[in-house]
Amino acid sequence: MPSPARRLMASISSTLSLKHGLSLRPTHQQSASLIRTSSAPGIGFRSFRRSFVAASSSAFSNENREFVIVGGGNAAGYAARTFVEHGMADGKLCMVTKEPHAPYERPALTKAYLFPLDKKPARLPGFHTCVGSGGERQTPDWYKEKGIEMIYQDPVASIDIEKQTVTTNSGKLLKYGALIVATGCTASRFPEKIGGNLPGVHYIRDLGDADSLISSLEKAKKVVVVGGGYIGMEVAAAAVGWKLDTTIVFPENHLLQRLFTPSLAQRYEQFYQENGVKFLKGASIKNLEAGSDGRVSGVKLEDGSTLEADTVVIGIGGKPAVSSFESVGLNSSVGGIEVDGLFRTKVPGIFAIGDVAAFPLKMYNRIARVEHVDHARRSAQHCVKSLLTAHTDTYDYLPYFYSRVFEYEGSSRKIWWQFFGDNVGETVEVGNFDPKIATFWIDSGKLKGVLLESGSPEEFQLLPELARRQPAIDKSKLEKASSVEEALEIARSSL
Numbered sequence: 001m002p003s004p005a006r007r008l009m010a011s012i013s014s015t016l017s018l019k020h021g022l023s024l025r026p027t028h029q030q031s032a033s034l035i036r037t038s039s040a041p042g043i044g045f046r047s048f049r050r051s052f053v054a055a056s057s058s059a060f061s062n063e064n065r066e067f068v069i070v071g072g073g074n075a076a077g078y079a080a081r082t083f084v085e086h087g088m089a090d091g092k093l094c095m096v097t098k099e100p101h102a103p104y105e106r107p108a109l110t111k112a113y114l115f116p117l118d119k120k121p122a123r124l125p126g127f128h129t130c131v132g133s134g135g136e137r138q139t140p141d142w143y144k145e146k147g148i149e150m151i152y153q154d155p156v157a158s159i160d161i162e163k164q165t166v167t168t169n170s171g172k173l174l175k176y177g178a179l180i181v182a183t184g185c186t187a188s189r190f191p192e193k194i195g196g197n198l199p200g201v202h203y204i205r206d207l208g209d210a211d212s213l214i215s216s217l218e219k220a221k222k223v224v225v226v227g228g229g230y231i232g233m234e235v236a237a238a239a240v241g242w243k244l245d246t247t248i249v250f251p252e253n254h255l256l257q258r259l260f261t262p263s264l265a266q267r268y269e270q271f272y273q274e275n276g277v278k279f280l281k282g283a284s285i286k287n288l289e290a291g292s293d294g295r296v297s298g299v300k301l302e303d304g305s306t307l308e309a310d311t312v313v314i315g316i317g318g319k320p321a322v323s324s325f326e327s328v329g330l331n332s333s334v335g336g337i338e339v340d341g342l343f344r345t346k347v348p349g350i351f352a353i354g355d356v357a358a359f360p361l362k363m364y365n366r367i368a369r370v371e372h373v374d375h376a377r378r379s380a381q382h383c384v385k386s387l388l389t390a391h392t393d394t395y396d397y398l399p400y401f402y403s404r405v406f407e408y409e410g411s412s413r414k415i416w417w418q419f420f421g422d423n424v425g426e427t428v429e430v431g432n433f434d435p436k437i438a439t440f441w442i443d444s445g446k447l448k449g450v451l452l453e454s455g456s457p458e459e460f461q462l463l464p465e466l467a468r469r470q471p472a473i474d475k476s477k478l479e480k481a482s483s484v485e486e487a488l489e490i491a492r493s494s495l
Contacts, residue, residue, distance in 0.1 A: 060165075061172035064094040064149040068174055070156045070166065071182035072097025074106055074376035075354030077129030077138055079180055080148055082384035090147030094176075096168060098155035101207055102140045105132040107373050109210045110231055110315075111404060114217070114238035119408040124207070133377055156183075156324050161347055166324075178387060181325055181337060181345075181352040182380070185318030185371060190226075195288025200296035201312045204231060216311040217242050224248075224299050224309040226285065228255045230403060231315025233268070237405035237415075240275045247278040247307060249299065254281065259401065259423055264451070267433040268415075275412070280307070288312060318371065320356045331358035334369040341394030343383035351387065353379040362396045363468070364422060374400045398468050418460055421449030421467030428478045430487040438484045440473075440491065447473045447491060452484070459488055471495050 062068065067083065069076045076095055080103070083089040097103075105127045112122035131137040143150050154168040159179075166174050187203035190196030202213040213235075217223070223239045225232045228250030239246040248255075254265035269279060284302035291297035299307040320336045329346045331338045337352035339345055339359050345352055354376040361368040375397060385391045402418040413435065425443025435454035440447060447470055450463050471494040481487035 059173055060175040062094045062149055062151065062174045064092055065175040066092040066177045068176035069095045069180045069182055071184055072099045072103050073182060073184040073354065074103060074129055074373050075182040075380045077103030078377045078380035079182060079353065079384050081130050081135060081138065082381050084146050086388045088388055094149040094151065094174065096151040096154060096156060096174060098153065099206055100153050102138060102143055102150065103129045105129055105373065109204055109207065110234040112407065113210050114214065114235065115408045116242050119241055119410065132373065158324055159327065161327060164349065177349065179350045180383065181350065181356060182354050183321040184355045186321050188317045188319055190288065190314055195290065195296065198288055198290050198296040199294060200310060201288060201314065203314050205318065213313065217244065220244055220311040222309050223311045223313065224307050225313045225315060227315035228252055229315065229317065234403065234405055235313050235315060236272065236277050240277060241408045246276065247280060249280045249283050249285065251282060251284060259419060261427050261429065261439060263429055264439055267437060322356055331367060334358050334367055336369040342386040343379060351383050353383045359395060362394055363398065370399065372401060398464055417451060417453040418463060419449065419451040420463040423449050428475060430478065430481050431484040436484040438487055440478055442473060442475050445472050446470045447494065462488060462492060465495065466491055469495060
């Protein structure tokens, strides 16, 4: 029988996808729930007229009761900015979050935040939202100046749809006219019975998690990273900066199997190995072992062998934090809260954005859930504009994913790739990874997706246009291209 860890990782591998929420290849369940419009029969979306009641009862703990955002991540931060841009935040908007910090750019947690102290690591307030998209940095003082009420370290525990209230863990009763759910995801964890909660075992979802990991890295000698996706690749790259013995363990055949082709993955794996990272692919984990001091001491595999480790990082994806909002309406196929193209749930006055939103992916005609900072930003802006204005355009998202690793001082080479579109059909790989390489996905003669490593700003700007317009392209011409530049010019000319 497979071990609990193996079953968990296999389950996550089969259901997660890029960053880890969008399934670019529809599953059987997804295919069964394809939609024709953003208001598909059965969802029951209705128009919403704000039913805010200016209640003065002292029973309510929030002073700003017209709009309430639940969650304190990227989506919440960008939603707040959009309220401010429309002059609808001051005295009207309340944000309630489980974190002690104002919203920040979470991608930093597995990138620059983990750099060694002598390599200029990222620290707050440097990466508060919305600095990641070139906007004004939203520090705690920014929220005060804009008249936004902030309730920290007190997550929402329940909702009363009829009374339009939510109750927090501490018992605060909050009134809302319109509610935006932006609770994000929680990390998928190993069960406690196989060592998932041992000291020295880490998961990364928030700043506290990252701080705890840094404390371990400062004393660590041998690090094992479980998972070959984004988290695993980014954490392993950071561990190299600490000059630690680092091993990545995962059950798949190669890195980032949901996106990378075997050939592309081999290029990245070779670079990691050149930087001292070891790989154990196709591995089944039985349990995590503890030493005499109670801390993790090793990762025991099903073949009976054990990897020594004083620090273990589990990066096997996440799951949407929706337990308090099941009554709002969940999607059984992709998870998350079902919304339409304006991010309205089936309950008038309640919206969901970011990681938790199961929304119509218009250009591919299917329901999707995307865990990525780009979608968090865009969904927040689209939702709030729709709520506050006559804006009725359906959200038309183009899937976009990226990663940046080895960016610390002294690194032999910085890695930065971007992907746009859908990874379906046949692939054409061009380039030698020195430093550029590009992979093109072609389905039924049309260009569906493209990944580029180490491109110029102009080349990266071309990718979304190619992916959105999906031009007919001559595969044989691409295969004959002598360089990435030539291949991109072939693709450009196909437009």
